[in-house]
Amino acid sequence: MCIRDRLNNEIKLNNRLRTLLSAIEAEERKASLEQVEAWQDTVEQTSRMIAILGAISLLVILVFVFLVLRDVSRSQRYRRELENAKTYAESLLKSREQFMNTVTHDLRSPLNAVVGYSGLLEKTSLNKSQQRYLDQLRKSSDYLLHLVNDLLDLSRLEAGKMSIDELSFNPKHLITETVENAIPHEKPKQVEVRMKISSQLDRPMITDPFRIKQVLTNLVSNACKFTEEGFVEVRAWLEEKNNKQFLMLQVKDTGIGISKKQKE
Numbered sequence: 073m074c075i076r077d078r079l080n081n082e083i084k085l086n087n088r089l090r091t092l093l094s095a096i097e098a099e100e101r102k103a104s105l106e107q108v109e110a111w112q113d114t115v116e117q118t119s120r121m122i123a124i125l126g127a128i129s130l131l132v133i134l135v136f137v138f139l140v141l142r143d144v145s146r147s148q149r150y151r152r153e154l155e156n157a158k159t160y161a162e163s164l165l166k167s168r169e170q171f172m173n174t175v176t177h178d179l180r181s182p183l184n185a186v187v188g189y190s191g192l193l194e195k196t197s198l199n200k201s202q203q204r205y206l207d208q209l210r211k212s213s214d215y216l217l218h219l220v221n222d223l224l225d226l227s228r229l230e231a232g233k234m235s236i237d238e239l240s241f242n243p244k245h246l247i248t249e250t251v252e253n254a255i256p257h258e259k260p261k262q263v264e265v266r267m268k269i270s271s272q273l274d275r276p277m278i279t280d281p282f283r284i285k286q287v288l289t290n291l292v293s294n295a296c297k298f299t300e301e302g303f304v305e306v307r308a309w310l311e312e313k314n315n316k317q318f319l320m321l322q323v324k325d326t327g328i329g330i331s332k333k334q335k336e
Contacts (some may be wrong), residue, residue: 127248162179172227176220186213225286241281243273243319247308250285254292262301265292278321288321295325302326 190210198206228234247269255265288306296302307322 075126082234132266169227172223178221183213183217187217232308238278240276240278243277246281246285250288251292251306255290256293256296263299264303266303266305268307272310273308291323295323295327299325301326
């Protein structure tokens with residue numbers, strides 16, 4: 073009886089152990105399946121994330137390439153437009169230079185004839201009316217000749233052909249004579265023209281007296297023209313910088329002045 077009970081107990085124990093092992097195996101299989109499923113979900117999420125990032129990266133690259141190509145195309149278009157504008161501007165400058173040279177040379181010959189014959193007429197006997205007419209003709213022709221010479225000088229400057237001579241002259245005498253000749257006859261009486269020339273300039277110097285006279289004449293004549301009252305003052309002195317001597321000229325007036333837009 074005891075042996076039979078023991079056998080029964082062992083059988084029951086073995087059945088319980090098998091049941092327990094089966095439960096443990098089932099739990100392990102379930103846990104493994106859940107872990108595999110979790111891994112699969114993680115892999116799928118990672119794959120989706122990589123795909124989204126890849127799509128975004130591809131989109132960014134495409135946008136960047138589009139912007140670069142657009143900028144390159146725009147730059148090439150601007151360069152072509154600039155080249156065309158430059159070519160057109162150069163052709164305009166060349167045409168203007170040719171036109172100015174033609175006009176100024178064609179005007180200069182008859183103007184010289186008018187000035188020459190006016191000088192010859194001045195030496196003949198004229199009544200007061202004829203003398204007045206001749207004076208007006210001479211002033212007008214001198215003014216036109218002055219404009220023509222200015223146009224020629226402008227054309228030479230733009231072409232880089234303006235020549236500067238080196239001649240010996242007395243600056244004090246040149247400035248005094250230039251200022252006196254530059255004062256217009258119609259200058260208002262209430263405008264005083266005064267000169268302050270340093271005594272250092274009463275000696276020979278070497279530079280281009282014609283260019284100095286040309287610039288000073290323009291400055292003084294314009295100062296007198298646009299000054300209704302007050303003074304026009306011309307100052308000249310010598311300055312030494314870096315062992316070089318510089319002739320300094322200054323024209324000052326109480327006229328309307330020059331606006332900021334016109335100073336260039």
